Amino acid sequence: MNGDLKVALVGNPNTGKSTVFNALTGLNQKVGNFPGITVDKKTGGCKLPDGRHATIIDLPGTYSLYPKSKDEIIVFEVLADRSSPEHPDLVVIVSDASNLKRNLLLYTQVADMKIPVIIALNMMDLARKSGIEIDVEKLSGKLGVQIVPISARQGENISRLKEAISYASVIPLQNDTIEVEALAPGLIDKIKNELQVDKPYTALQLAHQHENLHFLTPQQSDRIEEIEQEFSFHSQKAQASETIARYNYINELLSDTVSSKQVREEETVSNKIDKIITHKIWGFSIFFVLLFLIFQSIFAWSEYPMSLIEGVFVWLTETAHNVLPAGVLTDLLTDGILAGLSGVLVFIPQIAILFAFISILEDTGYMARITFMMDKIMSRVGLSGKSVVPMIGGLACAVPSIMSTRNIENWKDRMITIMVTPLVSCSARLPIYTVLISLVVPDKKIAGFLNLQGLALMGMYVISIVAAVLVAWVMKYILRAREKGYFIMELPVYRLPRWDNVLLTMYEKVKTFVVEAGKVIIAISVILWVLATYGPPGKHAEIEKKYESPAYTAKFNPEEIELHRSSEMLETSYAGIIGRAIEPVIKPLGYDWKIGIALITSFAAREVFVGTMATIYSVSDDEAHISSVTDKMREARNPETGLPVFTLASSFSLMIFYAFAMQCMSTLAVVYRETKSWKWPMIQFVYMTALAYIASLIVYVILK
């Protein structure tokens, strides 16, 4: 996407900046990364009225160039670093017309960096409704900047904004705002000279932010530190006096250009809604009903499309087997690549549904209220109010939930949420729980109506949530905060959701998941296939030979032979060898080496457990699939002791293992994608597996 003109969108959160971005670029956008940090870079193309092509960059929403979070640093970096490929030729400041005062603070900072700038005055319809009158021409004259009044939601004046972009001056024409040099006399000049910075305000910002800027060399940063010492520069004091000076300038600016009637009607409507929605009783009731609905929909609505996707892959696999010549390559394609691909695509419905809800909750302003209501409870255990939705979503699937932690600004809160969400029992654990519970818990009712099996199942879910909360609480003390946690948060007025935005979010999240996490999942899937298919040379050939011998072909029919053969092949495969190798380690938990194989293959995805059990105990793939697995498992005996393998103790120990262990490569892949480092998925893998091992050991010892 190489445009003739680079345009950056800058603005406060909740100003409709992304709506403006969508209106300018349509579907012609892509999500990339800023190098080295975990911030998404949204860029898009836009055809201008004069025929030129503009590349639009959507920068993270911020209230000021002084960052509150790591994400916000990128705004100043892109604007200050002229060598950066993202450095814009023009900045469009998206401002909320109904809250101009606070929005203009960011404008004055950007304007002082002396980059060509225009203002898109968004939400004009809202401002008019609330009785705010803005003399746009006069304001524009006072600032020396083009102002385009728009309503991005209604698509009002978007073409005028495009015109303004195409005819914008290539040199900065805006008037000075405040006397920047007076904020740090001497220091600014010295930095300007030594670092060859030509704009005084950029020099001042370098003094404030030099420790966090990627484009400065360590020597430059050290030099700035020395200059600061020399002038005894106090960053926070300077920031405070700068902000006051800027607001004085803004008050003067708005005194004769903006007039408003006393009460904002919008606000009072929002206030009335808030009385109910954040009410002690109603608030929590509404919230839990809503969560219940979301959770139900993720389960219910995704069931059909998921089985459809799985069906397609079953068909593809069968067709491939029929059409292609039998052999290693075909097996690799079907059992390795196709299996991996289906493991990726099968998550699409859940991701799409969860993000539809999340985008509606964000758009309407309800998400801010959830945070407001839940913050006190969640902050006790080291989480934030915003962790609630991902953790509940984890009941369905950790993959989309971890992707949704993106809106937790505080780094530490977000990391803890990512680390504990996979502990919440997801839908993939359900088949394992049901198989094992039906094996060892009697199907009886107690107190007349409570089914024992149902109770055991509920117990597993409760245990998983308790574990997540406890681990979060421990991590609160282990993880070092990178930035001081603030909770100062805007409560935006309630709005109707924008459906096109909802659809776009769904599309974008699904695409990101398929492309980014998909690569890793398919790779691991192929590795697992190799482990389960191949064994030490010779061994497999021996087995092949054995089953071809008349001793077998005479006695059994071909199907039986095939079942026993594949079961023995798995036993002697590398996965089987690893299963035997880890037997001493898992024996204290009550497992044998066959369960060991299942543990290893389950790393691909927990659902594989039932399939692996089926293969190991060589059960045919008939209709009574699960019950026949259960029967075989019930009959399984330990060859040495003659006792059943699946006792109450070993089954519960196994369930606890599956509840806590990190056995989902999709989750690891998505944690890697979200944290942009292998460190976090590795920590997660180790701590969860250790937790699973210890907890299962305790359960086994107690129940035995």
Next chain:
Amino acid sequence: MKLSQLRPGQTGIIKEFTDLEMSVKLMEMGCLPGEPIVVERLAPLGDPMAITVSGYQLSLRMQEASTIILQR
């Protein structure tokens, strides 16, 4: 008097701040000395609080609100 001592419905005018670091963030969000504040409501569990300042609503934790000193 601190902002955290106001009950819902009460108003006050910002005088000064006790925490410099917090004050920088609060001022950027429109909480400036001389600016009137209305406490709209408390969260169901008593913390955080929601205030109206500079024409919009802001939510902040009690501990953060206690750094804002109001005029008597």
